[in-house]
Amino acid sequence: MAMKIVFATNNAHKLSEVQAVLGPSFELVTPRMCGVAEDIPEDQPTLEGNALQKARYVRARTGLDCFADDTGLEVEALDGAPGVHSARYATDGHDFAANNRLLLANLAGKENRRARFRTVIALLVGEEEHLFEGIVEGRILDHACGTEGFGYDPLFVPDGYDRTFAEMSADEKNAVSHRGRAVRKLSEFLSRYEAAKSSNG
Ligand code: IMP
Secondary structure (H helix, E strand, O other): OOEEEEEOOOOOHHHHHEEEEOOOOOOOOHHHHHOOOOOOOOOOOHHHHHHHHHHHHHHHHHOOOEEEEEEEEEEHHHHOOOOOOOOOOOOOOOOHHHHHHHHHHHOOOOOOOOOEEEEEEEEEEEEEEEEEEEEEEEEEEEOOOOOOOOOOOOHHHEOOOOOOOOHHHHHHHHHOOOOHHHHHHHHHHHHHHHHHHHHHH
């Protein structure tokens, strides 16, 4: 039987990316499906802090095993910005187009286009808390390319590729992406955790 676990997000793109990596052994449940309809707070100064804050919030309201992720785009020439502020870089909301325009404006004329995505996942399972990290290195183009994915995907080309994440299928992106890497670590941990639980009766 699939292990049921809450993924503390209401972002449908993320949900399908993560479900694809975890596969059918895990059944992801959203906070809304458990009656948590409000926005989940994420006002910490680090990705680790935000991931833990979101997971603890949902755990406290549902009592269920749960994980949350937080991601930042860290651009070398901008001293790591937008980083933990990636969602609200240009505006208060999650306005992907405005964020991308601001990023291009801030990088105008800069030769160094190096950047990386970093995802941190916080898992609350039983009495335990665990963190998993995934990083992908790459560069920022000077114009948007592609229509797949979300967020900064149309501007980000991972190392070893000549296409942006927004020009890749979900499977291709997951194979190299920050979130794919972090989720595979989560998946390996959960598989071991479930196996240990069943062997302990
Ligand atoms: P979140 O905290 O994980 O929701 O991510 C913060 C922001 O980073 C999002 O609003 C997106 O703009 C951006 N972001 C997160 N993951 C990705 C991704 O896989 N591709 C492109 N942008 C992303």
